[in-house]
Amino acid sequence: MSRTTKITVGEIEVTSLTDGETVFGSEMFPNADEAEIATLLAQDGKEGIETNFNAFLMKTGSHTVLVDAGPRDLFGETCGFLPDALAEAETKPEDITDLFFTHLHPDHIAGAITPEGEAVFPNAQIYLSEAEHSFWSDAGQFSDETQQQWQQLAMAVLNAYEGRFELVKGEATIAPGVTALPLPGHTPGHCGFRVDDGTHSFAQLGDVVHAQSLQIANPEISVVFDVDADMARKARKQALDMAATDGMLISGGHILRPTIARLERSGAGYRLVSE
Ligand SMILES: [Zn+2]
Structure with a gap:
C-alpha cells in the first residue's frame, strides 16, 4: 500500500506522506447531531468518520522541507508510519x-522526537509561528491533564531542537516557493502552507478539516480540538472558499487518500474531486 501522493508545482516536488489513520467518534463533532452525521457519511459512502494523519515533503532543489511529523506511537498501531512514507519518497531523516x-x-x-526525546531530523531547521510558540509556552493556561501532557510534548519537541528553531509571522517564506498560510482558530498560531511557482499553486489547509465526510460538505461543523471554534470555523470557510474559487490543488493534515484533490462547491458546502 502506498503512503504517498506526489505532484509537481513548477520545479517543486510536493509529496503527501500518510503516517496512519483512525476513525473518530461522533462526540468529537459536538455541533453536528447524529442524524446529520449519518446522512453525510451515507452521502460520502462511508461507515465511520475516517481520518488520516498526513505530513508533507517538498523538494525544491536546494531545500528538502518536511511539514509536520505525525503522531509516532501515540495513537496505537494504525499510526506511526511516517518513516515508511519517507522511505517510499526516497528521503532519509538526515x-x-x-x-x-x-x-x-x-x-x-510527536514524530519529530524519539520516545526518549532525541531529535529525529538531525539537520533540520525548525519553523513555527510566533503565536503558536507563545500559546504553548505558557504552561499556566492548561488546566486539564490531557492539555498539560500536550503542552509538555510541545516543549519536549522544542527542547530537542533548541537553538535551531525560527519563529515566523504571517505568510512567511519557509523555503523558495513554500510559504506559511495563517489559519488561526484551531490553535492560536495554526497555519497551513502554500506552494507557488507563479503559474501553479498548491495549498495545504492545515487542520481546518479533520473529518472530510462531514466538514467539507458542511463547514459549520466543528471538532472538539478547536481552541476557538468560532475563529476556526471562519478560517475553515475562508480557506475552502479560496480553494474552490482559485481551483487550486489542495490537501490538509487529515485529508483521506489520495490526499491531493480539487474542491468544488456543492449545495451549501463543497466536495472534493480527485484529479
Ligand atoms: Zn491534527
Missing part, C-alpha cells in the same frame, strides 16, 4: 533541511 510545524498538537509533532 536529508530534511527544514521542518515546519503547522501547529503543536501531538499528531503533528
Whole structure:
C-alpha cells in the first residue's frame, strides 16, 4: 500500500506522506447531531468518520522541507508510519533541511522526537509561528491533564531542537516557493502552507478539516480540538472558499487518500474531486 501522493508545482516536488489513520467518534463533532452525521457519511459512502494523519515533503532543489511529523506511537498501531512514507519518497531523516510545524498538537509533532526525546531530523531547521510558540509556552493556561501532557510534548519537541528553531509571522517564506498560510482558530498560531511557482499553486489547509465526510460538505461543523471554534470555523470557510474559487490543488493534515484533490462547491458546502 502506498503512503504517498506526489505532484509537481513548477520545479517543486510536493509529496503527501500518510503516517496512519483512525476513525473518530461522533462526540468529537459536538455541533453536528447524529442524524446529520449519518446522512453525510451515507452521502460520502462511508461507515465511520475516517481520518488520516498526513505530513508533507517538498523538494525544491536546494531545500528538502518536511511539514509536520505525525503522531509516532501515540495513537496505537494504525499510526506511526511516517518513516515508511519517507522511505517510499526516497528521503532519509538526515536529508530534511527544514521542518515546519503547522501547529503543536501531538499528531503533528510527536514524530519529530524519539520516545526518549532525541531529535529525529538531525539537520533540520525548525519553523513555527510566533503565536503558536507563545500559546504553548505558557504552561499556566492548561488546566486539564490531557492539555498539560500536550503542552509538555510541545516543549519536549522544542527542547530537542533548541537553538535551531525560527519563529515566523504571517505568510512567511519557509523555503523558495513554500510559504506559511495563517489559519488561526484551531490553535492560536495554526497555519497551513502554500506552494507557488507563479503559474501553479498548491495549498495545504492545515487542520481546518479533520473529518472530510462531514466538514467539507458542511463547514459549520466543528471538532472538539478547536481552541476557538468560532475563529476556526471562519478560517475553515475562508480557506475552502479560496480553494474552490482559485481551483487550486489542495490537501490538509487529515485529508483521506489520495490526499491531493480539487474542491468544488456543492449545495451549501463543497466536495472534493480527485484529479
Ligand atoms: Zn491534527
